[in-house]
Amino acid sequence: MKKFIILLALIGIQSITAQKHFTRSGTTNFKASVQAFEPIEATNTSSSAILSDTGDFAALLLVKGFHFKIALMQEHFNENYMESNKFPAATFKGRLDGFSFDKLDKTNRFVLQGVLTIKGKEKKIKTIVLLFKKPKKIVLKTSIVINPVNFGIKIPALVRDKIAQEVKISINYELKKN
Amino acid sequence: MNLKKIKLSFVGVGLFIILFSVLFVHRYIYKPHQSIQASSVHFEGKASVFKKKVTDSPKKWLGKTIVLTGTITNVAENAIILDNLFYCQLYNTSKNPLKKQTQITIKGIMIGYDHLLNEVKLNQCIVSH
Numbered sequence: 642m643k644k645f646i647i648l649l650a651l652i653g654i655q656s657i658t659a660q661k662h663f664t665r666s667g668t669t670n671f672k673a674s675v676q677a678f679e680p681i682e683a684t685n686t687s688s689s690a691i692l693s694d695t696g697d698f699a700a701l702l703l704v705k706g707f708h709f710k711i712a713l714m715q716e717h718f719n720e721n722y723m724e725s726n727k728f729p730a731a732t733f734k735g736r737l738d739g740f741s742f743d744k745l746d747k748t749n750r751f752v753l754q755g756v757l758t759i760k761g762k763e764k765k766i767k768t769i770v771l772l773f774k775k776p777k778k779i780v781l782k783t784s785i786v787i788n789p790v791n792f793g794i795k796i797p798a799l800v801r802d803k804i805a806q807e808v809k810i811s812i813n814y815e816l817k818k819n
Numbered sequence: 820m821n822l823k824k825i826k827l828s829f830v831g832v833g834l835f836i837i838l839f840s841v842l843f844v845h846r847y848i849y850k851p852h853q854s855i856q857a858s859s860v861h862f863e864g865k866a867s868v869f870k871k872k873v874t875d876s877p878k879k880w881l882g883k884t885i886v887l888t889g890t891i892t893n894v895a896e897n898a899i900i901l902d903n904l905f906y907c908q909l910y911n912t913s914k915n916p917l918k919k920q921t922q923i924t925i926k927g928i929m930i931g932y933d934h935l936l937n938e939v940k941l942n943q944c945i946v947s948h
Contacts, residue, residue: 665906665936666896687908687942689935703931703940705882712852719882726881729931 660694660742660818662779667814669702673789673807681714683707690814692779696740698753700733700812722794723760731759737770745774753783759792777817784811855910855926855943858884865889866902873939877932886947888924891917898944899923906933907944 667688673681685707690700704725709715719725735755753770756763770783786807789796861880862869866889873880889901894917898908907925917923927944 663936665933665938665940666898666908687906687930687940689933689938691935699935701933701935703933705928705930706940706942711848712850713848715852726878729878729881730933732935 661691662816662818663689663691664814664816665689667700667812667816669707670811670813671707672809672811679711679714681709683709683715683718688812688814690781690816692737692781692816694742696737696751698733698735698737698755700814702731703729704731705729722789722796728760731757733757733766735766737772745772745779749773757785757787759787760794762792764791775815779816781814781816782812784809786810855884855928855945858926858928860884860886860926862886866905870902870904873929873932877939880929881931882928884926884928885941886924886926887941888922891919891921891923894919899925900938901925904937904939906936906938906940908940908942910943910945913946 666686667690669685669688671683685702687706688700688702690698692698704723705719707715707718709718733755735753737751737753740751749771751770751772752767754765754767757766758764764787766785768783768785770781773780773782786809788806789808861883862872863886866887869885869887887901887905887907889905891899891901892903893900895906897912898906899917900906901923907927910927924947925941925944926947927941930940930942932938933940
């Protein structure tokens with residue numbers, strides 16, 4: 642009987658401490674527009690992300706999930722620039738420095754550090770993330786600027802001027818408790 | 820024939836050709852997204868059967884339109900999960916409330932395998948009857 646109670650207690654503790662917040666429908670936007678040309682921007686509304694209670698954060702975006710207003714642009718994005726049949730997902734793995742759920746009552750800003758992998762190429766990223774505690778969820782917002790060249794995304798000289806050197810990626814994820 | 824008339828008719832035809840080409844190129848550049856209803860299907864059948872196919876060779880199915888019949892194991896905002904494996908993001912919010920444990924057939928585009936959450940993701944899904 643004693644063993645049983647201890648086992649129950651252990652299971653109880655495990656389920657309380659192993660809190661995770663996650664989403665399957667996070668919104669990720671990217672913008673690479675240069676003024677006076679067609680806006681180059683797309684939205685992915687099926688981004689996945691997991692945030693553990695110890696601050697470990699991971700995200701996965703399926704490249705084919707990015708929707709462009711202009712169908713031809715979406716086609717070029719997938720076939721020529723991102724080669725999404727070869728590299729279907731862009732991933733991020735990192736940590737929020739000094740994060741805990743209790744800290745969310747005191748502060749919204751955390752530093753996120755980790756590795757972003759696009760087209761098989763890894764790059765270290767460091768950025769400030771805003772976290773908002775809401776009933777039954779945590780809203781995570783951040784944005785980063787990347788250079789496509791760092792990920793082996795070759796932009797042909799012909800369209801060089803039409804695509805921005807720096808691409809801004811903004812995320813807005815509503816992470817719900819597991 | 821009058822030289823002036825010949826010149827004018829050349830200009831006329833030339834302008835027509837230019838206009839036509841511009842329209843043609845414009846239609847190509849701004850062609851609409853292919854509607855899911857019109858897309859040709861690469862697989863149609865039970866979700867449980869497709870599970871094996873997609874697990875064996877996930878990349879083969881990237882971007883392909885598929886029709887799956889399965890049980891709704893979870894309902895999310897604007898999406899459903901079939902057979903605990905296929906996350907189907909709906910093209911439009913469903914008019915009829917979708918319930919768990921019901922059978923459903925959906926048509927959507929396979930956009931990839933999410934190894935973070937261990938799910939196969941589909942988008943632009945419509946409920947087909």
